[in-house]
Amino acid sequence: MIIRIDEYSDVPIYMQIRNQIVMGISSGELKPGEQLPTVRALALEIGINTMTVSKTYQLLKQEGYIMTDRKNGARVRDNIAKSGVLSEENRTELRRIVSEARLAGISKEELKKLIDELY
Amino acid sequence: MIIRIDEYSDVPIYMQIRNQIVMGISSGELKPGEQLPTVRALALEIGINTMTVSKTYQLLKQEGYIMTDRKNGARVRDNIAKSGVLSEENRTELRRIVSEARLAGISKEELKKLIDELY
Amino acid sequence: MIIRIDEYSDVPIYMQIRNQIVMGISSGELKPGEQLPTVRALALEIGINTMTVSKTYQLLKQEGYIMTDRKNGARVRDNIAKSGVLSEENRTELRRIVSEARLAGISKEELKKLIDELY
Amino acid sequence: MIIRIDEYSDVPIYMQIRNQIVMGISSGELKPGEQLPTVRALALEIGINTMTVSKTYQLLKQEGYIMTDRKNGARVRDNIAKSGVLSEENRTELRRIVSEARLAGISKEELKKLIDELY
DNA sequence: GTGGTCTAGACCACG
DNA sequence: GTGGTCTAGACCACG
Numbered sequence: 001m002i003i004r005i006d007e008y009s010d011v012p013i014y015m016q017i018r019n020q021i022v023m024g025i026s027s028g029e030l031k032p033g034e035q036l037p038t039v040r041a042l043a044l045e046i047g048i049n050t051m052t053v054s055k056t057y058q059l060l061k062q063e064g065y066i067m068t069d070r071k072n073g074a075r076v077r078d079n080i081a082k083s084g085v086l087s088e089e090n091r092t093e094l095r096r097i098v099s100e101a102r103l104a105g106i107s108k109e110e111l112k113k114l115i116d117e118l119y
Numbered sequence: 120m121i122i123r124i125d126e127y128s129d130v131p132i133y134m135q136i137r138n139q140i141v142m143g144i145s146s147g148e149l150k151p152g153e154q155l156p157t158v159r160a161l162a163l164e165i166g167i168n169t170m171t172v173s174k175t176y177q178l179l180k181q182e183g184y185i186m187t188d189r190k191n192g193a194r195v196r197d198n199i200a201k202s203g204v205l206s207e208e209n210r211t212e213l214r215r216i217v218s219e220a221r222l223a224g225i226s227k228e229e230l231k232k233l234i235d236e237l238y
Numbered sequence: 239m240i241i242r243i244d245e246y247s248d249v250p251i252y253m254q255i256r257n258q259i260v261m262g263i264s265s266g267e268l269k270p271g272e273q274l275p276t277v278r279a280l281a282l283e284i285g286i287n288t289m290t291v292s293k294t295y296q297l298l299k300q301e302g303y304i305m306t307d308r309k310n311g312a313r314v315r316d317n318i319a320k321s322g323v324l325s326e327e328n329r330t331e332l333r334r335i336v337s338e339a340r341l342a343g344i345s346k347e348e349l350k351k352l353i354d355e356l357y
Numbered sequence: 358m359i360i361r362i363d364e365y366s367d368v369p370i371y372m373q374i375r376n377q378i379v380m381g382i383s384s385g386e387l388k389p390g391e392q393l394p395t396v397r398a399l400a401l402e403i404g405i406n407t408m409t410v411s412k413t414y415q416l417l418k419q420e421g422y423i424m425t426d427r428k429n430g431a432r433v434r435d436n437i438a439k440s441g442v443l444s445e446e447n448r449t450e451l452r453r454i455v456s457e458a459r460l461a462g463i464s465k466e467e468l469k470k471l472i473d474e475l476y
Numbered sequence: 477g478t479g480g481t482c483t484a485g486a487c488c489a490c491g
Numbered sequence: 492g493t494g495g496t497c498t499a500g501a502c503c504a505c506g
Contacts, residue, residue: 010504012481019215026218039494049483054494065222067365070490070493077365082224086233090216096138097209097216098237099145103184105201108238112231114205118217119227127305127315131505168506248489250496257453264456277479287498292479303460308478308505320462324471328454334376335447335454336475337383341422343439346476350469352443356455357465369490406491481503488496 001029005046013048014055021056022065025076032078036066039073120148122165132167133174140175141184144195151197155185158193239267241284251286252293259294260303263314270316274304277311358386360403370405371412378413379422382433389435393423396431 001024005016024030036042039057043050057074060066064081068074086094101111120143122136130138143149155161158176162169176193179185183200187193205213220230239262243254262268274280277295281288295312298304302319306312324332339349358381360374368376381387393399396414400407414431417423421438425431443451458468 014481022222023215023218026221038492040492049485050494051484051496052482054496055481057494068494069364070495073493080222082222084224086216086220086223086225090219091233093212094216094233095237096142097205097213098234099142100209101205102145102238103141103199103201104205105203106205108234111234111238114210114213115217115227115230115234118214119221119230126307133505171506174506252496260460261453261456264459276477278477287500288479289481289499290497292481293496295479306479308480311478318460320460322462324454324458324461324463328457329471331450332454332471333475334380335443335451336472337380338447339443340383340476341379341437341439342443343441344443346472349472349476352448352451353455353465353468353472356452357459357468371490409491412491478505479503480505481501483501484499486496486498488494490493490495 003042003046005048014052014059017042017046017053017056018059021060025065025080030076032076032080034076035072036074036076122161124165124167133171133178136161136165136172136175137178140179144184144199149195151195151199153195154191155193155195241280243284243286252290252297255280255284255291255294256297259298263303263318268314270314270318272314273310274312274314360399362403362405371409371416374399374403374410374413375416378417382422382437387433389433389437391433392429393431393433 001021003017003020005013009016011019021030021036030036036057037045039050039053043053046053057066057068061068061074065077066074067077098111120140122139124132124135128135140149140155149155155176156164158169158172162172165172176185176187180187180193184196185193186196217230239259241255241258243251247254249257259268259274268274274295275283277288277291281291284291295304295306299306299312303315304312305315336349358378360377362370362373366373378387378393387393393414394402396407396410400410403410414423414425418425418431422434423431424434455468
């Protein structure tokens with residue numbers, strides 16, 4: 001899986017990596033139990049500091065998406081908890097996006113079609 | 120229109136205000152041409168620095184949501200440009216949210232229902 | 239409030255600080271709403287790196303014990319969520335401690351007396 | 358006695374095994390003088406490195422919980438020293454747990470009831 | 477002035 | 492070899 005950093009983005013690097021890994025897991029590009037690159041390998045590949053990647057892995061671990069052990073490095077968890085509900089933050093974000101979409105003249109149907117494509 | 124600041128949020132205050140005003144315009148609570156409170160009045164009401172509100176208004180103006188003039192203060196634009204497409208950032212955000220929703224066990228239908236509610 | 243670091247402890251520095259602040263809040267030495275020292279001030283006082291203190295504050299924030307804002311620095315939250323139950327980790331730890339206490343010849347009553355003193 | 362490793366835990370494997378053996382001795386599941394599985398057998402059973410089990414046994418021996426000899430392997434000591442007091446580390450840990458319990462809204466009585474259950 | 481992020485480099489426990 | 496921790500130093504957005 002290829003991780004791309006947008007250095008001009010306001011989103012911190014560790015968060016960009018986090019987001020792309022989460023999307024990779026969701027899309028199936030990263031399979032349950034699959035090995036992630038080591039902290040050092042990913043840092044080298046992206047051209048950033050190991051601490052930054054380490055921060056990403058700790059976040060993903062805390063969120064329950066991956067697990068780390070000292071022997072094997074990081075792996076995608078094969079039993080990611082399904083809360084069944086959207087987090088409060090994501091709900092707020094979604095509300096904001098829907099509002100902006102409306103003002104941009106995007107219809108409800110177009111938004112739903114977008115959901116279809118992205119899901 | 121009442122603006123609420125979540126002091127625990129990581130979203131900067133100026134951005135929280137901006138988001139709520141945009142949502143207010145989108146929902147119709149703020150009508151096209153409607154007068155916004157002055158920077159000073161809004162800052163006083165929320166209990167924050169005038170600089171922060173000023174930053175919000177500048178952002179909203181630059182985004183084309185409001186217009187300002189020295190005489191009348193800030194007003195909602197009555198001809199907000201309808202690009203017809205979702206901004207690149209919002210599209211990326213939506214993709215992230217959809218990914219996380221999927222992993223949380225939320226079905227496509229539930230997401231669409233959420234869109235229905237929020238739109 | 240005075241923070242003491244045991245440099246020979248296996249407990250990471252950021253966790254030692256975290257634990258002492260939590261105990262300070264619990265004991266009332268740190269009051270709800272009370273200002274914590276700035277990251278820089280605390281780092282200087284203890285003689286450690288700012289990053290380490292920053293890590294502590296981020297952890298405490300995420301756990302809901304404190305809040306940070308860029309203007310005022312960090313403050314003890316005045317509405318710390320009361321889950322009403324012991325975390326799984328603490329329960330496991332308590333079980334381990336009770337087991338070791340039994341083997342050390344400490345009676346159930348002595349343990350309860352200890353709880354009385356510490357609470 | 359069945360040893361269970363929580364691969365998601367931050368507690369090192371050798372320490373998880375150690376804790377479970379100590380709890381087994383305390384509960385009486387492991388009797389004084391009882392033979393423990395060989396390093397090799399336990400490692401095989403759990404599916405981990407023999408070095409890890411070996412580390413556990415060395416720690417337990419050093420703590421005075423078990424004794425080893427080349428002929429008979431490891432056995433639970435039948436005269437475990439009863440210091441009569443809680444170790445400094447355990448006392449500190451207990452203080453931390455009590456503090457967190459208080460902040461979580463757990464009463465002194467509930468904690469004591471928990472001690473009753475666990476003892 | 478404040479916390480948040482990031483780097484370059486190092487050492488450590490675990491396995 | 493792996494992730495986890497820490498330092499010294501820097502820059503940035505927010506307010």
